[in-house]
Amino acid sequence: MTPDLADLNAFLAVARARGFREASRTAGVGASTLSEAVRRLEASLGVRLLHRTTRSVTPTEAGARLLERLAPALDEVAAALGAVDDLREGVTGTLRLNVPVSAARLVLPTIMPGFLAAHPGIAVEIVAEDGFVDVLASGCDAGIRYDERLEQDMIAIPIGPRVQRFATAASSAHLDRHGLPAHPRDLLAHPSILGRFASGRLTSPWEFERAGEVIRIDPQARLTVGIGGAIDLAVEAAIAGVGVIHLFEGWLEPHLTSGALRPVLKEWWQPFSGPFLYHSSRRLVPPPLKAFIDHIRSMT
Numbered sequence: 001m002t003p004d005l006a007d008l009n010a011f012l013a014v015a016r017a018r019g020f021r022e023a024s025r026t027a028g029v030g031a032s033t034l035s036e037a038v039r040r041l042e043a044s045l046g047v048r049l050l051h052r053t054t055r056s057v058t059p060t061e062a063g064a065r066l067l068e069r070l071a072p073a074l075d076e077v078a079a080a081l082g083a084v085d086d087l088r089e090g091v092t093g094t095l096r097l098n099v100p101v102s103a104a105r106l107v108l109p110t111i112m113p114g115f116l117a118a119h120p121g122i123a124v125e126i127v128a129e130d131g132f133v134d135v136l137a138s139g140c141d142a143g144i145r146y147d148e149r150l151e152q153d154m155i156a157i158p159i160g161p162r163v164q165r166f167a168t169a170a171s172s173a174h175l176d177r178h179g180l181p182a183h184p185r186d187l188l189a190h191p192s193i194l195g196r197f198a199s200g201r202l203t204s205p206w207e208f209e210r211a212g213e214v215i216r217i218d219p220q221a222r223l224t225v226g227i228g229g230a231i232d233l234a235v236e237a238a239i240a241g242v243g244v245i246h247l248f249e250g251w252l253e254p255h256l257t258s259g260a261l262r263p264v265l266k267e268w269w270q271p272f273s274g275p276f277l278y279h280s281s282r283r284l285v286p287p288p289l290k291a292f293i294d295h296i297r298s299m300t
Helices: 005-017 020-027 031-045 059-088 099-108 110-116 172-178 184-189 231-239 249-258 287-298
Strands: 051-052 058-059 093-099 122-128 140-145 154-158 161-172 191-196 206-210 213-216 222-225 242-248 271-273 276-280
Touching: 005 020, 005 031, 020 231, 051 231, 058 059, 093 099, 093 206, 093 287, 099 122, 099 249, 110 122, 110 287, 122 287, 154 287, 161 206, 161 249, 184 213, 191 231, 206 287, 222 231, 222 287, 231 242, 231 249, 242 249, 276 287
Parallel strands: 093 122, 093 140, 191 222, 191 242
Antiparallel strands: 051 058, 140 276, 154 276, 161 242, 161 271, 206 213
16 A cells, blocks of 8 residues: 555654644644554554654654655655745745854845845744754755865856955954064064854964965964854954954944954955855755745845
8 A cells, every 4th residue: 555645754854853742733724634544654654653652753774764755755745745835926935044153244134125125925943053054854954054164066156246255353442452464474573352163263364465475373362252143242242452363344334434453464365255045955845945035146
């Protein structure tokens, strides 16, 4: 007997939610209906798929194997049906993106309002984090990263500014106390503000470039903050005179314009290529993601 597609979807929902009640809330179907669907599927396949206790529901070995192959297959089916719906009416659904904090701050604000206005049927969910993430395993449709962090089997599409720079800056009060650096190595005598990724890696060494010459320095950290939500604290600390900061130019630009921060070694600020929207080359593109890709391509 060939298993029913609805029963397969029921199993997928329960296995992902690790419970019938939780899956019921997500799927909008009664828990008893899901339970019966899973029982039918197990009877059809002749194997137990879920361990059930009063506290938890977990896949058996057979269930885990089925889940591993079934989840992407059903995602493909949903995407294929969505592509047909796209031809019949306006695109609907949810677009889930995993992006670095810098992209959420500097790239998406110029893109997302216009996209949402053009596609009222699409809802967008943004997860902002700076660690290495498998976007498919995390439940996202696509991500934004820079080229050195892109996996080889991903399709990458340019998004946002194609050239960016790291800027170095400090407050007038700091520069009055410590002097204005004339060379990157002069920064070794300055207290500085660093970031730390979730992996534990610091945002050092700092890299500077001028006329083909590249200089790397390991600055003296007076303040170290976690990359992500604490970056604004780092900027405010630099404005208050705690130390020199080295960050995306776009992030510091408002404070450079206002005079709260002064540029340091601007002729040495190093350019780098802009970010990319990336998604798997092994699955159909869901209609909301296709609409987003078409939108960002229309902006270039």
